[in-house]
Amino acid sequence: MTPINKQFVLLPSDIALTKEGLHYKDLLTYITIRSFLNSKNDLCMPSYESIADRSGMSKKFIGQSIIRLERAGYLKVERSQKRRASNRYSFRDHECFCQIPYEFFEIDDLTANEKAMLLGVRECFDSTNLEFFVGDLANAALMLDVTYRTVYVQFKSLIDKGYIEKVTIPYKSGGERKVTRLTSKINWHYHRDIKPEKLGGDQDSSNLIFK
Structure with missing residues (x-):
């Protein structure tokens, strides 16, 4: 029997790429940024270099991808006014999420x-x-x-x-x-009785282990 995967990142399951003018690789941008969310203090402030390193995509594409996700309403970006300081990201609430295993980034x-x-x-x-x-x-x-x-x-x-x-x-x-x-x-198996509202914070569990 496959063991339950207790560590994952949430991806909205209602993203309509064509309708909202998104590129399919924007899905990878989204979960990569969200994987940096600290569920304890609700902070998500990765640098472009960190996002590029974890996702395998170029910083140029990531910059364009963030703009598309922001326009579509999936990301809210608070841009830093300080030089070399990272932006702060937050995420729109959704009723339904896909659970992407954290090991996805280690492939x-x-x-x-x-x-x-x-x-x-x-x-x-x-x-x-x-x-x-x-x-x-x-x-x-x-x-x-x-x-x-x-x-x-x-x-x-x-x-x-x-x-x-x-x-x-x-x-x-x-x-x-x-x-x-x-x-x-990839271990896609989860506790299916866990609902978004039970996750707390910004409904992300990339750094949260369920027991």
């Missing part, structure tokens, strides 16, 4: 593009157990506002690197079917 065999794609296509997996892929890559491309080839190439890479797999499973009544699912290479 060293995926590019930033692949990590962002994994965050994006994760929404295409069954919300009950996150195991079975629902829909197809064409729908994923529309949802992420990218070309089919972009999704296909990165989805294939995620399969090749062991984060997604295609397997055949038996039916209880007999026979079998082929499915695409997330693998256990």
Whole structure:
């Protein structure tokens, strides 16, 4: 039995990339910034260098990404007036969140593009157990506002690197079917009875361990 993952970062599950003018890699920017949130004092003040180092993206892209997230209302940015001082970030409240394991930032065999794609296509997996892929890559491309080839190439890479797999499973009544699912290479299992309002502070738990 897979152990419960007790340390994670929250990602709003209602982000509409196309409608709100966001790039799919903005998902990675968001969770990276939020991973620096101190749940004890509600401070989130990472430097661009720290965000770039943890996400694997360039500081130039991060700057553009922050502007898009701010315009869409997912980030509130208090810009420092002091030279070389970091901005302060806060986050909009949401009713529903995805739980992204903190170990996501420790992955060293995926590019930033692949990590962002994994965050994006994760929404295409069954919300009950996150195991079975629902829909197809064409729908994923529309949802992420990218070309089919972009999704296909990165989805294939995620399969090749062991984060997604295609397997055949038996039916209880007999026979079998082929499915695409997330693998256990990342621990996606959580206490599903935990609701956002129980998390406290800014509804983030990247530095909070549940017992």
